[in-house]
Amino acid sequence: MSKLAQRHQQVIGFLLLAVALAALPWVAGLIGNSWVRILNIALLYVMLALGLNIVVGFAGLLDLGYIAFYAVGAYVYGLLASPHLTDNFETIATLFPDGLHLSIWLMIPLGALIAALFGVLLGAPTLRLRGDYLAIVTLGFGEIIRLFLNNLNAPVNITNGPQGINMIEPVQIAGVRFSRTVDLFGVEVPALHLYYYLFLALTLFIIVVCMRLQNSRIGRAWTAIRDDEIAAKSMGINTRNMKLLAFALGASFGGVAGAMFSAFQGFVSPESFGLMESIIVLCMVVLGGMGHIPGVILGALLLAGFPEMLRQVVTPVQEFLFGSVLVDAEILRSLIYGLTMVLVMLYRPAGLWPKHK
Amino acid sequence: MNIPLFSATHLKKSFGGITAVDDVSLSVQPGQVVGLIGPNGAGKTTCFNLITGLYAPDEGQFEFKGKTYKPASPHRVAQMGLARTFQNIRLFKSMTALENVAVGMHGKTRQGVLGAVLRTPAQRREEKRVHQQALKWLDYVGIGAYSNHLAGQLSYGDQRRLEIARALASEPALLALDEPAAGMNATEKLKLRELLLRIRQDGTSILLIEHDVKLVMGICDEVIVLDYGKVIAQGTSTQVQQSPAVIEAYLGGLHHG
Numbered sequence: 055m056s057k058l059a060q061r062h063q064q065v066i067g068f069l070l071l072a073v074a075l076a077a078l079p080w081v082a083g084l085i086g087n088s089w090v091r092i093l094n095i096a097l098l099y100v101m102l103a104l105g106l107n108i109v110v111g112f113a114g115l116l117d118l119g120y121i122a123f124y125a126v127g128a129y130v131y132g133l134l135a136s137p138h139l140t141d142n143f144e145t146i147a148t149l150f151p152d153g154l155h156l157s158i159w160l161m162i163p164l165g166a167l168i169a170a171l172f173g174v175l176l177g178a179p180t181l182r183l184r185g186d187y188l189a190i191v192t193l194g195f196g197e198i199i200r201l202f203l204n205n206l207n208a209p210v211n212i213t214n215g216p217q218g219i220n221m222i223e224p225v226q227i228a229g230v231r232f233s234r235t236v237d238l239f240g241v242e243v244p245a246l247h248l249y250y251y252l253f254l255a256l257t258l259f260i261i262v263v264c265m266r267l268q269n270s271r272i273g274r275a276w277t278a279i280r281d282d283e284i285a286a287k288s289m290g291i292n293t294r295n296m297k298l299l300a301f302a303l304g305a306s307f308g309g310v311a312g313a314m315f316s317a318f319q320g321f322v323s324p325e326s327f328g329l330m331e332s333i334i335v336l337c338m339v340v341l342g343g344m345g346h347i348p349g350v351i352l353g354a355l356l357l358a359g360f361p362e363m364l365r366q367v368v369t370p371v372q373e374f375l376f377g378s379v380l381v382d383a384e385i386l387r388s389l390i391y392g393l394t395m396v397l398v399m400l401y402r403p404a405g406l407w408p409k410h411k
Numbered sequence: 412m413n414i415p416l417f418s419a420t421h422l423k424k425s426f427g428g429i430t431a432v433d434d435v436s437l438s439v440q441p442g443q444v445v446g447l448i449g450p451n452g453a454g455k456t457t458c459f460n461l462i463t464g465l466y467a468p469d470e471g472q473f474e475f476k477g478k479t480y481k482p483a484s485p486h487r488v489a490q491m492g493l494a495r496t497f498q499n500i501r502l503f504k505s506m507t508a509l510e511n512v513a514v515g516m517h518g519k520t521r522q523g524v525l526g527a528v529l530r531t532p533a534q535r536r537e538e539k540r541v542h543q544q545a546l547k548w549l550d551y552v553g554i555g556a557y558s559n560h561l562a563g564q565l566s567y568g569d570q571r572r573l574e575i576a577r578a579l580a581s582e583p584a585l586l587a588l589d590e591p592a593a594g595m596n597a598t599e600k601l602k603l604r605e606l607l608l609r610i611r612q613d614g615t616s617i618l619l620i621e622h623d624v625k626l627v628m629g630i631c632d633e634v635i636v637l638d639y640g641k642v643i644a645q646g647t648s649t650q651v652q653q654s655p656a657v658i659e660a661y662l663g664g665l666h667h668g
Contacts, residue, residue, distance in 0.1 A: 262528075263528050266527050266528050266530060267524065267527050267528065269527075270522065270526075270527035270534070270538070271513075271517065271520050271522050271523075271527065271537075271538075271541070272522075272523065272524060272527055273527070274506070274510055274513055274514050274517070275514065275517055277503060277505060277506055277510075278503050278506070278514045278517075280505075281502075281503035281504055281505055281506065282501045282502070282503060282504075284465065284485075284501065285497065285501035285502070285503065286503075286514070287465075287484070287485035287486050287489075288463060288465070288485045288486075288488075288489055288494075288495055288497075289486075289489055289494075289514050289515050289517055289518070289577065289578075289581065290486050290489035290490045290515075290517050290518030290519075290581055291486055291514070291517050291518075292484075292486045293486070299524065303524070
């Protein structure tokens with residue numbers, strides 16, 4: 055085949071994919087709006103998995119506390135887009151008499167930046183650790199962040215403790231508020247769909263960043279560190295800086311996802327950021343194929359979509375078969391989840407869609 | 412007297428009660444090939460690890476290109492122009508041969524995150540140069556045909572060559588090779604010898620740890636013999652071969668037997 059024809063095919067494939075992605079929420083919306091919601095959550099997980107993939111997949115640093123950065127992003131947005139700070143701090147209230155209403159274009163980078171800062175804070179003391187030891191320390195870090203969020207309501211109420219932060223404003227772009235159905239050029243677009251497009255845009259941005267980083271001097275340095283740290287050092291790579299960079303970049307994607315989660319839900323509490331969440335995101339990376347971007351995306355979509363699908367299917371099927379619900383969907387979910395992970399580790403230890411050369 | 416390209420004086424390193432390197436001094440003149448030989452466990456690799464910053468020395472001074480340096484971090488030593496290979500091959504196994512060499516160029520390239528994400532013209536130029544140079548180095552050591560093979564899939568001899576290519580990619584002034592001929596057959600050794608001579612001819616000095624006495628004696632301008640962490644002989648290959656201390660270390664003295 056000539057190069058031009060190949061190029062043509064690529065363009066056509068790309069356009070088809072774009073149309074499919076654009077039409078997806080409308081198709082899902084036909085079945086039910088809850089499915090658009092599931093899509094949105096799945097996109098958030100894709101962002102998280104891609105961020106964790108930089109740390110675990112590219113640089114080979116096992117991180118079990120990754121959800122902390124998601125929490126940081128979520129609380130940064132939550133605090134800056136809700137009346138919580140103005141209610142509790144007089145100085146802030148006098149500074150912003152109309153409340154904090156920051157632009158989303160400021161909030162997303164801010165969430166990313168602060169999460170990246172926490173990434174460096176975590177990374178710095180763990181530079182000498184690898185493997186299991188690193189996993190334990192990062193696990194502790196994740197729990198510490200959650201406990202802080204849970205307890206920082208006294209003596210000064212910063213996080214509102216276990217009650218979490220309420221009344222978080224939805225995203226607002228160019229005067230369009232993502233809170234109800236809006237009329238865009240004569241088309242009625244529900245808020246859920248608007249979020250879908252925003253999340254999709256952010257996800258695509260993150261994918262491009264990840265792909266370009268992987269095929270660059272930085273990406274090669276990360277892979278070198280993952281394969282053999284001593285050799286990497288001896289080749290002139292400043293492993294300390296490269297590891298911190300991986301932590302910071304990975305965390306920043308988590309921060310963006312967190313900020314979006316916060317805006318989407320309108321409510322955040324420490325409960326959403328437990329150890330189990332960290333493990334689920336790690337499972338997505340491992341299931342898909344560590345270090346392989348398409349694999350990681352697949353893993354995230356499967357593991358994010360699967361429990362929801364189960365929830366929708368299990369109850370009606372059991373009612374139809376047995377007349378009553380024998381096994382709760384939640385229990386079945388954990389069962390299948392665990393079994394899948396065991397089977398994948400046994401038969402496809404490199405993941406469902408690993409990189410192959 | 413010429414200023415040596417590299418010198419290490421009075422190196423000392425002990426692990427627990429064992430003194431692995433005891434008051435070793437060595438130097439390399441520009442354009443020289445210096446051999447470091449000795450029986451197993453004599454402290455040769457420890458010397459290398461001290462020089463390249465993997466171990467912190469208990470005592471000793473280091474000088475490179477007329478400047479003293481503290482080998483505190485391996486990446487600084489590498490960026491200074493002192494590249495090395497490893498006795499037990501340490502390639503990046505999940506990367507292709509070409510990518511391995513590209514990693515060797517890390518210190519010679521500059522592009523960071525922004526360049527990579529934005530694909531700036533400068534970044535693309537640099538990537539192109541990295542690609543071309545890496546291919547050049549693979550050809551230089553004679554494995555250009557395997558540029559897209561994973562490093563772990565290459566034959567043992569080729570892996571050793573790839574390590575040399577990766578080290579050469581940083582354009583070092585001094586190349587430190589830790590047993591490059593280990594596990595090679597006679598033909599491969601002959602090719603290696605040619606390669607080493609060519610490297611020297613092209614202006615890179617070599618510090619060579621090697622067990623193959625024939626190889627060492629054939630190409631080294633100077634040979635240093637270590638035993639139990641101490642220098643027991645030093646000089647040209649002929650001088651060293653006639654030293655009674657060396658003969659005893661290698662063949663065992665009468666009192667042993």
